[in-house]
Each structure stands twice: as structure tokens, then as C-alpha cells.
Amino acid sequence: MAFLDNSGDIILDAVLTDLGRKRLAQGSFKISKFALGDDEVDYGLFNRNHPSGSSHFDLEIMQTPVLEAFTQTNANINYGLLSLTRSDLLYLPALKSNDLVSNSAKTTSSVYYLAVNSETAGKIKTGHSSSAYVLQSDQATDTAIYIESGLDTPNLTGDTSNRSSYIVNTNLLDSTFNLYADSRFIAALMSPSRTSTFSNKTDGTADINMTPLQAASATSTTPVLKNFNAFTAPGINNGVTFNSLISATTISVIAGPRGSVTALNFSVASELGATSTGTRSSMYDLYGSYDQTIFGGGEKYDYIDTTIYVEGGVSTARLQLPVRIIRYAGT
Amino acid sequence: MPVINFEPLDTTSDVTTTRTLLHEAIPLTGAIISGGAGDGALATYNNENIKNYTHGMFQSVYDYPYLSSSANHIFDITVGYDESSAFSGSASTQNSKKINMYNQFAQLLLGYTGSDNKVRLFESDLTLDQTGSMTSCFFLSLSRLLVKDQIKKGSYSMQIGTGSWGSPFITASGHPQTDMLKLQDLSASSTQGTVATVGGDYGLLYDTTASLTSRALGVIFYQAGVVILTSSIFDDMAAENANHPGISPAGTHGHYFFSGSPGDGEPHVRSVSGAFSGSVISASCDALRHRIYNLSFNNTTEINSTIYFCRVPHNKYNYSSNPTYTSGSQIRVKSVSTDEPVSYITTIGLYNASNELLATAKLSEPLKKTPTNEMTLRVRLDY
Numbered sequence: 001m002a003f004l005d006n007s008g009d010i011i012l013d014a015v016l017t018d019l020g021r022k023r024l025a026q027g028s029f030k031i032s033k034f035a036l037g038d039d040e041v042d043y044g045l046f047n048r049n050h051p052s053g054s055s056h057f058d059l060e061i062m063q064t065p066v067l068e069a070f071t072q073t074n075a076n077i078n079y080g081l082l083s084l085t086r087s088d089l090l091y092l093p094a095l096k097s098n099d100l101v102s103n104s105a106k107t108t109s110s111v112y113y114l115a116v117n118s119e120t121a122g123k124i125k126t127g128h129s130s131s132a133y134v135l136q137s138d139q140a141t142d143t144a145i146y147i148e149s150g151l152d153t154p155n156l157t158g159d160t161s162n163r164s165s166y167i168v169n170t171n172l173l174d175s176t177f178n179l180y181a182d183s184r185f186i187a188a189l190m191s192p193s194r195t196s197t198f199s200n201k202t203d204g205t206a207d208i209n210m211t212p213l214q215a216a217s218a219t220s221t222t223p224v225l226k227n228f229n230a231f232t233a234p235g236i237n238n239g240v241t242f243n244s245l246i247s248a249t250t251i252s253v254i255a256g257p258r259g260s261v262t263a264l265n266f267s268v269a270s271e272l273g274a275t276s277t278g279t280r281s282s283m284y285d286l287y288g289s290y291d292q293t294i295f296g297g298g299e300k301y302d303y304i305d306t307t308i309y310v311e312g313g314v315s316t317a318r319l320q321l322p323v324r325i326i327r328y329a330g331t
Numbered sequence: 332m333p334v335i336n337f338e339p340l341d342t343t344s345d346v347t348t349t350r351t352l353l354h355e356a357i358p359l360t361g362a363i364i365s366g367g368a369g370d371g372a373l374a375t376y377n378n379e380n381i382k383n384y385t386h387g388m389f390q391s392v393y394d395y396p397y398l399s400s401s402a403n404h405i406f407d408i409t410v411g412y413d414e415s416s417a418f419s420g421s422a423s424t425q426n427s428k429k430i431n432m433y434n435q436f437a438q439l440l441l442g443y444t445g446s447d448n449k450v451r452l453f454e455s456d457l458t459l460d461q462t463g464s465m466t467s468c469f470f471l472s473l474s475r476l477l478v479k480d481q482i483k484k485g486s487y488s489m490q491i492g493t494g495s496w497g498s499p500f501i502t503a504s505g506h507p508q509t510d511m512l513k514l515q516d517l518s519a520s521s522t523q524g525t526v527a528t529v530g531g532d533y534g535l536l537y538d539t540t541a542s543l544t545s546r547a548l549g550v551i552f553y554q555a556g557v558v559i560l561t562s563s564i565f566d567d568m569a570a571e572n573a574n575h576p577g578i579s580p581a582g583t584h585g586h587y588f589f590s591g592s593p594g595d596g597e598p599h600v601r602s603v604s605g606a607f608s609g610s611v612i613s614a615s616c617d618a619l620r621h622r623i624y625n626l627s628f629n630n631t632t633e634i635n636s637t638i639y640f641c642r643v644p645h646n647k648y649n650y651s652s653n654p655t656y657t658s659g660s661q662i663r664v665k666s667v668s669t670d671e672p673v674s675y676i677t678t679i680g681l682y683n684a685s686n687e688l689l690a691t692a693k694l695s696e697p698l699k700k701t702p703t704n705e706m707t708l709r710v711r712l713d714y
Contacts, residue, residue, distance in 0.1 A: 012679070012692045014710050020681075020689035030683055031346075031690065033337040034641045034710075036648050037678035041697055043655040043663045046673075057664075058673070058699065066677045066693050073688040077680045079654065083336040083647035087702045090668040091660045092650070151660040221686075256660065316335055316652040 003065040015069045017076070037077030040066055074225050082316065086170055091151045093172050095312055095319035096253045098146035098261070099132070101208055105145045106132045111305070111322045112145060114266060116273040120301070120328040127295050137268040140190060140212035144263040145321060148238060149174040149312050150254035159242045162257040174235045174260045176313035178221070181266070182306045183229040184283065185325055188215045188267040191233035198261045199239025204246025210236065210263040225309075235260030235313065264310075268325055272304070276330040284327070291329055300329040337682060338647065345640045349711075353632040354486075357477050359405065361624045363394050381620075383613050388428050389472075390616045404474045410562070410607060410615040411436065412467035413452055418608040425611055432612070436470055436559065440530030440552050453559050455547040457526045457535065465549070465561040467607050469619050478556035483629035484519040484534060487551050487558070490624035493565065496587050496600075499622045511624060512564060515539045516551050530555050560619075565603035589618035634713045641679055641708040649674055649702050674700045679708055 016024065023029040045060040070076055099106045108128075114135045115121035121136040128134070135143050156162045167173050179189055190213035199207045218229035238258035240248050252258055271281045280302055284290040288304030295301070303326040310319040340346060363380070379396035389409035395402040411433030412418045419426060434450050441451035441459070452464040473482070491512045492499030500511055518524040519534030526533055531554030535547040549560035565588045588603040606615045649672040650656070656663060656674075664673040675697035681690040692710045700706070 012694060012708070012710055014679075014690060014692035014712055016690050016712065017688050019687055023683065023687070023689055028683075029689060031340060031639060031681045032342075032684045033339045033682050034639065035337050035680045035682065036643065036674075036676045036700075037680060038651050038653050038675050038697070040677050041651075041653060041655070041675045043651070043653060044658070046664050048664075048666060058675070061675055062697055062699070064675075064677070064697050066695060066697070069678075069691045069693045071691075076688060076691040077678050079652045080336055080680075081648040081674050081676065081700070082650040082652055083338075084650045084672075085646060087646070087649065087672055088668045089650065089672065090662055090665055090670075092657050092662060094657065094660045153660045155661070318652070318654065 002068055013069050015071055017071050017073045019073050021071075035077060036081040037079065038081060039076070039078050040064055079318075080316070084171075089170055089172075091153060091156065091166055091256070093149045093167065093174060093259055093312055093315040093317050094152045094254075095310060095317045096148050096150075096152060097319065097321070098148050098253045100251055100253060101146055101206060103143050103211070104132065105135050105143045106130075107322075108133050111324045114268065114323050114325050116268050116325060116327045117275055119275050120326055123299060123328045124295075124326070135265055137266060137273065138190070138215075139265060140214070142265070144190075144210065144213060144265045146210070146261060146263050147177060147310055147319060148252060148254050148258060148261045149177075149235065149315065149317065150238060150252075150258035150260075151256040152254050153256045156256040157242050158240070158248055158252070158254065158257050163241070163259065166257050167259045172259065172315050174312035174314050174317075176235050177233045177260075177262050178311040178313055179231040179233060179264070180225060180228045180309040180311070181231065182227055183218070184227055184287070185269055185272065185304055185306050186229070186266050186308070187269045188217055189231035189233060190215050190265040190267065191231075192236055192263050194234050194236070196236045196263075197239070198236050200241065200243055200246070200248060200251055202243075204243035204248075206251045207239075208251075210261075213263060213265050215267060228309075232313075233262045233264060235262055237261075259315075266308075266323075272325060272327065274327070276328050280327070280329065288325075298331045300331060302327045302329045336648070337686075338641070338643070340639055340641070340681075345642065347638050347640075349636045349638060351634045351636060353634055354483050354629045355479070355632070356627065356629050358627040359625065361626075363405065364392055364620050364623045364626065381617075386428075387425065387612055388432060389470075390613050392620070403476055405477060406471050406473045408472075408616045408619065409470050410468065410612050410619075411470060412562075412607060413437075413450075413464075415452075416466035416607075418467050418604065420608070423608040428612060429607070432470065433466075433468065436468075436557065440528060440533070440555060440557060442529040453550060455535065455550070455561060457524075459526065459528070463547075465559065465563075467562040468549075469560040469562065469615070471558040471560070473556040473558070475556070477630060479630040479632040481531070481554045481631045482551065482556055483631050484521055484525060484532070484553055485516055486627075486629035487534075487536065488513065488515045488628065489536075489558075489626040490514075491564065491619075492622045492624050496589060496621075500624050511540070512548070513539050514548060514560070519551075519553075525553070528552075530557075536560070562603050562607055589614065589621070636711045636713050639681060639710045639712070641710060643676075643700065643706045643708065645702050645705045648676070648700055651675075671701050671703065676700055676708075679710055681710065681712075 050056040124134040125131045192210040196210045201207045221230035238261040240252040284302040290302040291300045303324050305324050308321040380393045382391040382397045389407045391407050392405045393402040409432050411429045437450045444451045454463045456463045514536040516534040533550045533552045536549035538546040548564050551558050587600045589601050651674045677697050679692040680688050
């Protein structure tokens with residue numbers, strides 16, 4: 001796509017999307033609402049210290065060249081503008097993955113390993129001498145990916161008062177998390193029950209009980225990405241607060257007031273789960289690699305790399321989780 | 332990822348429809364039509380731009396060698412006459428095909444009339460009263476690619492050389508022929524000067540080198556994109572003389588409709604009457620193309636538009652979920668909470684009730700949105 005000519009009056013370049021043309025052909029083309037986006041804009045260019053004053057703060061943003069419209073639905077509004085009623089908000093929640101709590105998953109080279117069966121999980125745990133570096137498909141009580149939502153700023157103390165003022169009372173509490181995962185590889189989501197707890201005690205030690213995780217099927221929400229399914233995970237109240245004895249940041253990765261938290265594991269498609277003596281799925285060849293000695297030595301693995309998108313249900317803050325679905329293939 | 336902040340569109344107050352007519356000028360030089368090198372260039376028979384068919388009922392004119400994928404079809408050309416024409420007879424070459432061509436155009440564009448349900452004849456007037464009939468005609472059927480929805484009324488013009496065969500447009504001394512015809516539909520407009528028939532509206536093509544009302548030499552069907560010229564255009568140049576036995580004496584100008592070797596094993600000279608009765612269709616088509624100096628018209632594309640007025644209230648869309656909008660959870664465009672939030676609109680997404688993105692519109696530059704302004708973004712979708 002080319003850039004739009006921005007040398008004169010503001011113009012609008014409008015096109016039907018692929019889906020719009022399909023609906024038109026089906027006779028069900030009916031537009032009923034609109035939304036706004038700003039995907040091209042880099043707000044980092046907003047310069048509050050511009051020497052020419054406030055009228056020049058957004059000079060570079062206003063000069064941002066805008067591409068012509070795409071016809072693919074997933075390439076237009078990935079980050080919509082928000083209609084938050086209050087105009088006095090200074091902070092918006094961010095999502096961060098927590099690798100501090102005891103059974104939280106850790107990444108290997110920035111990737112979460114998701115073992116398709118116990119045989120594979122055992123091999124990787126042995127290699128790392130830790131269970132934190134591998135998720136195992138379908139496991140409800142083992143390692144999980146923890147996602148926190150909150151105001152990640154040192155400017156606000158992470159106490160209950162600020163939590164109420166800056167998150168709850170401003171309607172920015174993510175009571176749910178939306179997840180989007182490739183339906184070819186991920187069959188179900190595993191997430192905590194509403195009765196789970198995530199907080200610290202008065203002595204500053206962790207009081208966390210997020211397991212057992214429960215399996216959840218895909219929702220009816222239509223994801224924008226092709227082949228992707230949408231899932232919903234509950235947001236558990238994040239009760240980790242400032243403690244003078246033990247820093248709250250030994251439990252939580254959010255620097256300021258915390259809103260909610262969830263824990264995630266996944267069930268991979270059954271086709272991918274064969275043991276090393278079973279038949280390898282052709283999907284490893286189609287979408288990934290097979291017989292790779294990725295940890296050195298003589299052990300071979302098959303794997304598929306995918307990305308799971310996590311979104312705050314209210315804040316729409318986003319986080320991408322790179323996941324390697326891995327299977328031990330023998331020696 | 333799905334958008335979650337939508338604003339409804341009221342179908343009664345936020346949506347409207349319009350109809351716009353878009354016109355393009357279509358100039359066709361004689362070089363394209365004849366295969367020569369410029370306006371008025373002489374035709375090369377059966378050159379690569381011209382496609383003839385084994386059935387011999389018409390020929391197609393392209394703007395480029397027709398075997399090339401780059402070639403565009405410009406128009407088809409044929410000749411025909413009614414059974415009542417003097418040219419009709421069992422001895423005439425391709426007699427039935429010429430009658431068939433005339434009848435096909437006539438029944439399609441004018442339909443049938445009378446108790447015996449006879450096909451109407453083309454007329455050089457707007458009354459369709461069976462007087463002034465054109466019983467032998469040339470037919471130019473212009474391509475949909477050029478005509479689009481219809482030819483703009485009052486825009487058609489074509490010049491035809493009626494000079495000698497060797498120099499139909501320019502005299503021997505290099506001056507333009509005074510008797511070159513300029514056919515235009517000047518009396519036609521969107522409000523008058525046309526007649527509605529089963530084949531759409533038609534107007535008259537006058538020889539504007541003569542008095543406007545005195546000499547209608549053809550008709551043009553605007554929606555069908557068909558131009559019909561009477562063969563009598565070339566009557567007064569009929570000139571098959573004693574040098575060519577069996578052919579009538581020289582006409583007013585002493586010129587031939589065609590001469591030389593127009594292919595198909597035709598005789599070397601023909602008057603237009605001789606061509607219609609004694610030559611194959613493609614020979615007459617070749618001869619007409621040879622004499623077309625230029626041709627131009629404006630086409631019309633009817634654009635139906637739906638306009639969506641996307642009204643953005645002052646208290647909405649002032650924040651963004653763009654990952655760059657915050658730094659450490661703090662909104663970048665604010666220093667303190669009392670600063671007004673700012674967002675910059677670049678994209679408008681139009682959705683159905685199922686949150687499916689059906690259309691998208693991009694602004695040519697970011698548009699600043701704050702709680703102190705409201706705006707209406709006008710998105711037009713053309714069909």
C-alpha cells in the first residue's frame with residue numbers, strides 16, 4: 001500500500017474489506033457502527049518539552065504519513081481508540097507476565113515451551129533441572145503462565161487505596177482476560193477459577209492459590225486473525241499490596257497498584273500429542289520443524305512456534321506470548 | 332485483535348445515499364481504428380489490431396495487436412440492410428448475413444411494430460413513423476470498456492473522410508477536404524433531443540459541416556453504445572466508371588468508396604452500393620475504417636454512494652490502546668491528570684452488528700481528538 005497524499009486537504013480513502021465484499025455478495029452487508037483506530041501513530045513522538053511550546057508537542061505525530069486502507073480485516077484497526085468517560089486519567093493498566101511466583105513459567109530465549117505430553121515435559125525438566133521452563137499440555141496444577149494487569153509505575157504506591165482510586169473507581173479493572181490462539185494448535189485454554197487467590201499476607205509473604213486450572217473452550221467471539229480462536233480467562237483480584245517487611249515486587253511484577261491476575265496453561269491439539277514411539281503429526285513439518293536437536297546432545301524434538309495474544313478485558317492492554325509447542329521425537 | 336469501543340450509526344440520520352455521474356473523455360484517433368500512424372492515417376487492411384472471424388459477420392477493432400494480452404477491445408463493426416433495401420437480393424454477397432445483422436440490431440434496439448409484428452427500421456429522425464428509414468447501415472458497437480454505463484448525450488463526434496480513396500482526408504495540395512463529414516449529436520442532451528426505445532435512448536447524428544437540422548446521417552444509442560450510420564453517407568461519391576465494366580458512372584466527386592485491394596479477393600473499386608451488394612461484410616468494414624478520421628465521446632459511469640456520517644462525541648475516543656500510548660502505564664500525552672487526553676485518528680472502521688469489519692477508511696493525516704472537540708467524519712462508499 002502506498003501512502004496517502006497529505007499535502008492538501010484531509011481526504012478519506014475508503015475500501016470494502018475482503019469480508020465486506022463477501023457479505024455484499026451474500027446480501028448481508030449492513031453497517032451498523034463504527035470504531036476509530038490510530039495504528040500508525042507513535043505516541044513516543046509526542047514531545048512535551050518542545051521548545052516552541054504546546055502547539056508543537058504533536059508536530060511530528062501530525063506529520064505521520066498514513067498508508068492507504070488495507071482490505072484484510074486484521075491489518076486495519078489492531079489498537080482501537082478508547083471511549084473512557086473520565087478525562088482525568090493519567091495512567092492506564094499494562095499487562096505483564098509474572099515469573100516470580102513459585103509455579104510460574106519462565107521463558108527460554110524469550111519463548112515459553114509447551115510440552116505436548118509428559119514424556120517431553122520430563123525431558124525438558126531434566127535438561128533444565130527445573131519445572132519452571134516448561135508448560136505441559138492439559139496440566140491443571142503444574143507450571144502456568146501468570147499475567148498481571150495493573151499500573152506499572154513507581155509513581156504510585158501499590159496499596160489498596162490507589163488500587164481503588166486509579167483502577168477500580170476508574171473502571172479499568174480487568175475482570176476478564178481475552179486470549180487469542182491458533183486453533184490448529186491450541187484446542188483449549190486452562191485458567192483459574194473465580195475463587196482463586198493472589199495476594200500477600202501481612203508479613204509480606206505470598207498467599208497464592210491459583211490452581212487447579214480449569215479447561216475452557218473457545219468463545220463465539222470472532223477473532224480478527226485467520227485460524228485463531230478466542231478464549232476468556234477470569235481476572236482474579238490482585239491483592240498484592242505494599243508491604244514494609246517484604247517488597248511486593250518479590251511477588252508481583254507490577255510496580256504500582258495491581259488490578260487483576262490470571263494464570264494460563266493450554267491443551268494442545270490432540271494430533272500433536274503423540275509420544276516418541278507414536279506417529280508424528282504432519283503439522284510439525286507443515287508449520288514447524290522436526291527432528292531438531294535444539295538442546296544439544298542426541299535428543300531430537302519436533303516443534304511449532306506460535307503466538308498467543310492476551311488482552312485485558314476492559315483496559316484492552318495487550319501482551320503477546322511467544323510459545324513453542326514441542327514434542328520429544330526420540331534420539 | 333477485536334475493537335471493543337464502537338459508536339452506533341443511526342440508519343435514519345447517519346446514513347444517506349447519493350448518485351453521481353462520472354464522465355471520461357474517450358478520444359479515438361483514426362490511427363487506432365485504421366492501424367495507421369496518426370489522425371487520418373490510412374488503414375492497413377487486416378492489420379494486427381483488427382480481428383476478423385471465419386463467420387465473416389463483423390470484425391473487432393482493438394487498440395493494440397489483438398493477440399497481445401495488453402490489447403483492449405474498442406468496438407465491433409459490421410454492415411447490414413433490411414430486406415426492403417435495394418441492396419437485398421439473392422445475388423448479393425452474404426445477403427442473408429447482412430439482413431441478419433440489420434435485423435439483430437433493429438429488434439434489439441427498436442423492437443417490433445405493427446399487426447404483422449415486423450421489426451422496426453432505423454430512422455434518421457426522432458419520430459419512428461417509418462419515414463426517413465435507413466435501410467442499409469454501418470453498425471459500430473462500442474465496447475463496454477469504453478462506454479461504461481452509457482455514452483454521454485451530446486458528446487459524440489466522429490469525422491469521416493469522403494475524399495478520394497488514396498487521400499480521403501486531405502486534398503492533393505495538402506489542405507483538409509472540404510467535404511469531410513463531422514457527425515455529432517449536438518441536438519441531444521440529458522433533457523431533450525432523444526427518443527426512448529426498447530434499446531434505450533437514441534439521438535441523431537448530424538453532419539455539422541452542413542445545416543444542423545438538414546442532414547441526419549445516423550443515430551446513436553447511448554445506453555447500448557451503438558452507432559448506426561446510413562450507407563447513403565457515401566452515395567454521392569459513388570464512382571465506378573467505364574474503366575470498370577458493369578459499374579455505374581462517376582458520382583458527384585468522382586471517388587470510390589473503396590479502391591485498391593481491400594482483401595477478400597474483392598474487385599479493385601466499389602461504390603458504397605456496390606460494396607453493400609457485391610462485397611463481403613469485412614470489405615465494407617475495412618473501407619469505413621479507412622475513412623474514419625477520428626472518433627470521440629464522453630462515457631458515463633453511474634456511481635451510487637452510501638455516505639456514513641460517523642459522529643464522534645466530545646467525550647469518546649480520547650484515549651488509545653495503542654501500545655505507544657503509555658510509558659510505564661503513564662499516558663504519554665499527559666503530564667498531570669488535569670491535562671486533557673489526546674488521541675490521533677487515522678482509521679475509521681465500519682462494522683456490522685456481529686463486529687465484523689466490513690469497510691475501512693483512512694485519513695490522509697492524523698486527526699487530533701480531544702474532549703473539547705466533536706467531529707463528523709464523512710465516509711463514502713461507492714458501488
